[in-house]
Amino acid sequence: MFGRHSDLPLTGDATSRFLPWLVALMVFMASMAVAGAFVISGIIDRWDHDVSGTLTVQVLPAGGDHAEAATDERVRLAVEVMRKVPGVLMVKAFDKKRTLALLEPWLGGTDVVQDLPLPRLIDVTVDSSIRLDLAEISERLSHAVPGASLDDHRVWLSRLINLSRTMQWLAVVVVLLIGAVTSATVVYGTRTGMAVHHGIIEVLHLIGAHDDYIARQFADRAFALGIAGGLMGLGMAIPALTAIGWAARRLEGGFLPSLSLSILGYVSIGLLPLLAAGLSMLTARLTVHGTLSRMP
Amino acid sequence: MRHRPRGENIIRFDSVGLRYGLGPEVLQDVTFALPSGSFHFLTGPSGAGKSSLLRLMYLGLRPTRGRVVLFDRDIATTKRYELPALRRRIGVVFQDFRLLDHLTALDNVALPLRVRGVRESEIQKHVPELLSWVGLADHLGAKPSTLSGGQKQRVAIARAVIGRPDLLLADEPTGNVDDTIAMRLMYLFEELNKLGTTIVVATHNELLVRRFAHLPRVHIEHGMVTKLREQTEPE
Ligand SMILES: Nc1ncnc2c1ncn2[C@@H]1O[C@H](COP(=O)(O)OP(=O)(O)OP(=O)(O)O)[C@@H](O)[C@H]1O
Ligand SMILES: [Mg+2]
Numbered sequence: 001m002f003g004r005h006s007d008l009p010l011t012g013d014a015t016s017r018f019l020p021w022l023v024a025l026m027v028f029m030a031s032m033a034v035a036g037a038f039v040i041s042g043i044i045d046r047w048d049h050d051v052s053g054t055l056t057v058q059v060l061p062a063g064g065d066h067a068e069a070a071t072d073e074r075v076r077l078a079v080e081v082m083r084k085v086p087g088v089l090m091v092k093a094f095d096k097k098r099t100l101a102l103l104e105p106w107l108g109g110t111d112v113v114q115d116l117p118l119p120r121l122i123d124v125t126v127d128s129s130i131r132l133d134l135a136e137i138s139e140r141l142s143h144a145v146p147g148a149s150l151d152d153h154r155v156w157l158s159r160l161i162n163l164s165r166t167m168q169w170l171a172v173v174v175v176l177l178i179g180a181v182t183s184a185t186v187v188y189g190t191r192t193g194m195a196v197h198h199g200i201i202e203v204l205h206l207i208g209a210h211d212d213y214i215a216r217q218f219a220d221r222a223f224a225l226g227i228a229g230g231l232m233g234l235g236m237a238i239p240a241l242t243a244i245g246w247a248a249r250r251l252e253g254g255f256l257p258s259l260s261l262s263i264l265g266y267v268s269i270g271l272l273p274l275l276a277a278g279l280s281m282l283t284a285r286l287t288v289h290g291t292l293s294r295m296p
Numbered sequence: 297m298r299h300r301p302r303g304e305n306i307i308r309f310d311s312v313g314l315r316y317g318l319g320p321e322v323l324q325d326v327t328f329a330l331p332s333g334s335f336h337f338l339t340g341p342s343g344a345g346k347s348s349l350l351r352l353m354y355l356g357l358r359p360t361r362g363r364v365v366l367f368d369r370d371i372a373t374t375k376r377y378e379l380p381a382l383r384r385r386i387g388v389v390f391q392d393f394r395l396l397d398h399l400t401a402l403d404n405v406a407l408p409l410r411v412r413g414v415r416e417s418e419i420q421k422h423v424p425e426l427l428s429w430v431g432l433a434d435h436l437g438a439k440p441s442t443l444s445g446g447q448k449q450r451v452a453i454a455r456a457v458i459g460r461p462d463l464l465l466a467d468e469p470t471g472n473v474d475d476t477i478a479m480r481l482m483y484l485f486e487e488l489n490k491l492g493t494t495i496v497v498a499t500h501n502e503l504l505v506r507r508f509a510h511l512p513r514v515h516i517e518h519g520m521v522t523k524l525r526e527q528t529e530p531e
Contacts, residue, residue, distance in 0.1 A: 005410060007396065007399065007407060009398040199394070200396055202356075202394075203394050203407070204407070204411060205383075206355075206356055206383060206388060207383065207384070207388075207408045207411060207455075207459075208380045208381070208382075208383035208384035208411055208412070208459075210411070296356065
């Protein structure tokens with residue numbers, strides 16, 4: 001790629017001065033977005049693990065004359081609704097006796113408790129490889145069965161996961177936008193370079209150079225500038241990410257899961273300069289081909 | 297060098313017209329053919345359209361009407377990616393030389409070989425050879441800006457012939473040099489012609505045309521080819 005022969009004096013062009021800085025900035029920002037996406041992905045995995053496996057449905061006791069029978073009916077309905085949810089493996093309702101047994105350590109085994117209107121619990125085993133939209137299930141459940149609800153904490157976590165996924169997509173969109181801006185700049189820089197060196201390009205064309213002979217020289221230059229800028233951007237991003245990671249570790253513990261970046265995350269960020277350079281190269285090449293195709 | 301039977305046409309124009317943008321036609325109904333191995337002058341007053349006619353011949357322009365047949369290929373129906381191969385069979389000495397200012401004389405002359413992908417070892421062998429043949433052995437590393445008009449012209453001519461073209465088009469190649477050098481350049485072209493290269497030299501230097509009176513002449517005036525002096529044997 002480097003040291004290949006070039007007839008065009010591209011090293012002195014204005015593009016050579018501004019493109020590396022732009023690419024550096026773009027790679028820096030893309031690094032932040034990619035790091036964010038990977039950290040979020042780690043958090044989601046952790047939370048996903050927490051919410052998968054088993055769920056608990058709580059059914060409030062019904063009031064009125066036939067409270068006991070009405071509550072049984074609610075439990076039966078709730079079990080039916082949960083069985084229809086894809087990914088649910090087993091649904092098991094605790095009858096009143098089981099519930100009482102569970103509560104005994106707190107309430108004691110007196111007869112008074114027998115007459116208390118206690119909430120009933122339903123144990124649900126789910127396939128942990130399937131991601132359930134708990135918020136949606138909870139909604140359906142409380143809609144179908146009065147007084148029935150899914151375990152609160154998990155529903156909330158599920159909503160958080162949905163939000164995190166949205167943020168992940170946002171990071172992807174940010175990276176794509178950064179790529180588009182870089183491409184647009186390379187197109188502009190290449191067109192300017194072609195206008196500046198129009199006379200030389202025409203001579204090369206007239207002595208029988210194929211379009212790609214000329215395009216390759218612009219592409220090589222764009223690659224070199226892209227790599228230089230990309231490495232500069234990486235050089236700024238790595239200390240920044242290390243500092244953020246260090247600060248986060250000090251805050252850690254309790255609710256926030258680890259904010260450290262996985263190996264895959266570091267590898268992806270390490271590839272960004274190469275990706276930026278490749279994009280610059282390809283864009284320059286296509287731009288030159290597009291412009292030359294209008295020559296006789 | 298490709299060997300073509302003498303007499304077969306290397307280039308043919310049929311009712312060719314050319315206009316720049318929306319301007320008037322600078323060439324009208326130009327019809328002629330150049331036999332392979334011939335040597336022609338292209339004459340006419342300044343602004344008559346000599347450079348424009350050459351530009352059509354080296355595929356620097358497309359005609360606005362009419363037909364150009366080059367090396368038995370109709371240019372209008374030739375695919376764009378096939379044109380470089382045709383251009384490589386043509387050597388051009390531009391009226392303003394068009395040397396690349398940032399390259400040395402050696403690199404300028406090497407250009408046609410580089411675009412063909414010729415190995416660097418070949419280039420380092422053949423290019424200095426040709427440059428010393430045109431008397432520039434001491435200026436291989438010189439940039440065009442440090443060369444005199446006549447020296448630049450010789451670099452331009454070396455660049456035009458390094459690829460051993462079948463057709464050599466020279467636009468006022470004697471414009472910037474004194475008579476002695478002009479004569480030497482003409483003898484150089486005659487040498488190349490004897491080796492089989494078809495040559496067209498555009499000039500409005502009447503003295504030169506009279507000195508080489510045996511050469512046929514395509515005359516152009518007001519955008520029309522008006523006279524075609526037939527080839528005679530050199531006396
Ligand atoms: N690029 C161009 N755009 C517009 N008009 C042009 C262009 N090049 C040439 N012309 C016009 O075409 C006509 C022929 O020009 P051309 O350069 O072919 O003449 P010429 O015979 O080579 O003249 P000279 O002997 O001075 O070199 C002129 O009227 C000129 O003004
Ligand atoms: Mg001219």
